[in-house]
Amino acid sequence: MSLLPVENAIAAILRRVPAPVGESLPLGEAAGRVLLAPVLARHDQPPFNASAMDGYAVRAEDIAPGHSLAIIGTAQAGAGFAGTLGAGEAVRIFTGAPVPDGADAVIMQEDATLDGDRVSFSSQPQPGRNVRARGNDFAVGQALIAAGVRLTPMQLAVAAAANAPALSVSKRPRIALLATGDELELPGAVLGPDQIIASNSFGLAPLLAPYAQTVTDHGIARDQRDQLRARLVAILADEPDVLITTGGASVGDHDFVQEILLELGVTLDFWKINMRPGKPLMFGTVGKTLVFGLPGNPVSAMVTAIVFIKPALRAWLGLAPQIHWHLPLAAPTPPNTARRHFMRAQLLQTPTGPQALPISQTDSGHTSSMARADLLIVQPEHDPGQPAGAMVETIVVDAF
Ligand SMILES: Nc1nc2c(c(=O)[nH]1)N[C@H]1C(S)=C(S)[C@@H](COP(=O)(O)OP(=O)(O)OC[C@H]3O[C@@H](n4cnc5c(N)ncnc54)[C@H](O)[C@@H]3O)O[C@H]1N2
Numbered sequence: 001m002s003l004l005p006v007e008n009a010i011a012a013i014l015r016r017v018p019a020p021v022g023e024s025l026p027l028g029e030a031a032g033r034v035l036l037a038p039v040l041a042r043h044d045q046p047p048f049n050a051s052a053m054d055g056y057a058v059r060a061e062d063i064a065p066g067h068s069l070a071i072i073g074t075a076q077a078g079a080g081f082a083g084t085l086g087a088g089e090a091v092r093i094f095t096g097a098p099v100p101d102g103a104d105a106v107i108m109q110e111d112a113t114l115d116g117d118r119v120s121f122s123s124q125p126q127p128g129r130n131v132r133a134r135g136n137d138f139a140v141g142q143a144l145i146a147a148g149v150r151l152t153p154m155q156l157a158v159a160a161a162a163n164a165p166a167l168s169v170s171k172r173p174r175i176a177l178l179a180t181g182d183e184l185e186l187p188g189a190v191l192g193p194d195q196i197i198a199s200n201s202f203g204l205a206p207l208l209a210p211y212a213q214t215v216t217d218h219g220i221a222r223d224q225r226d227q228l229r230a231r232l233v234a235i236l237a238d239e240p241d242v243l244i245t246t247g248g249a250s251v252g253d254h255d256f257v258q259e260i261l262l263e264l265g266v267t268l269d270f271w272k273i274n275m276r277p278g279k280p281l282m283f284g285t286v287g288k289t290l291v292f293g294l295p296g297n298p299v300s301a302m303v304t305a306i307v308f309i310k311p312a313l314r315a316w317l318g319l320a321p322q323i324h325w326h327l328p329l330a331a332p333t334p335p336n337t338a339r340r341h342f343m344r345a346q347l348l349q350t351p352t353g354p355q356a357l358p359i360s361q362t363d364s365g366h367t368s369s370m371a372r373a374d375l376l377i378v379q380p381e382h383d384p385g386q387p388a389g390a391m392v393e394t395i396v397v398d399a400f
């Protein structure tokens, strides 16, 4: 197979992603979920003309220097004044209370002088002053939050204000992870001479968890045909929505993952992408399960998950693709090869704004540089290299 361009690979994956499916969730459980149906207001907000200040409700035309009004009652939040305000009258009012019929302005109490049951004012209001008119925030039936957003705290507060007790959000996929390799041991092990620690799943699980109902880490399978087959059979029997393997994706004598996946009925859509790191990525489907075979190298595994699996999961949830930020380079980049390079970079905060500082390390097995990477600079195929200050496309690693 020749090396597939990155865009074609993403398009091939997106063709296999099912349309979002909705479920109804109580408001208090919807944070961070993706909204599938717009939130519509169930009432006008505010539901009545409401005072924005503590003070006196009046008829603006009645206010004149040296002229006092009779205080005929009180309106407070939750308990309005039942009557109608007439000429020469005022009602004591508090913030959030309904403005009484007949009144058209509120004068704040700092501008009022009390004299028994009469009040005079040092300011002359326009009609509407300090009154929040009914429906001026939103009107019944108005769409307040569009579908396709990941619900933020502010949006949830608005949904609550709109009296929506439950929201329609997308169901999330169940994800299964499996690391492969004879050399791998879990963190905490005493390493033998030929062993390394299996680190990939510890990055992939939290990277993908925000998009998933569950991420089940199935641990490590050895590079033995029968064992690997048995592990994959057991995992697929549970029909996960997404299966992600790491390692064994390349062409070595012990790279069995693809062979066994094909035996198990996986239809392979592609293998090998024109990118670095991450070239040996494979993708296919079996039944309703999307199968991603990530390369074992730790940087390759994380980069391919960010570049391919995250967009697939966003589409699964009904979310638009992640925005790629264009940032100025803090230092030059070297010329690229024929493969698209996803270059590790740091996000620098400078007095003139954020900048991308390339990390020169390109080894896909080099993990410590990954710990410093806030961004991936997307360096085009055959890019001649860019000077400091040039604007480059970046993917923010830790963004949803
Ligand atoms: N002759 C060729 N050799 C290789 C090619 C090639 O095209 N021709 N491609 C290279 C590239 S690029 C990559 S990437 C790797 C991918 O190899 P595999 O997916 O088969 O991965 P492994 O060989 O199993 O492991 C590679 C490397 O990563 C370490 N590893 C594996 N799993 C984990 C894990 N869960 N946590 C941490 N580290 C892991 C493993 O020990 C190896 O060091 O192939 C190149 N070779």
Ligand code: MOO
Binding pocket: 275, 276, 277, 278, 279, 280, 295, 297, 299, 300, 364, 365
């Ligand atoms: O594509 Mo591999 O990820 O560079 O080492």
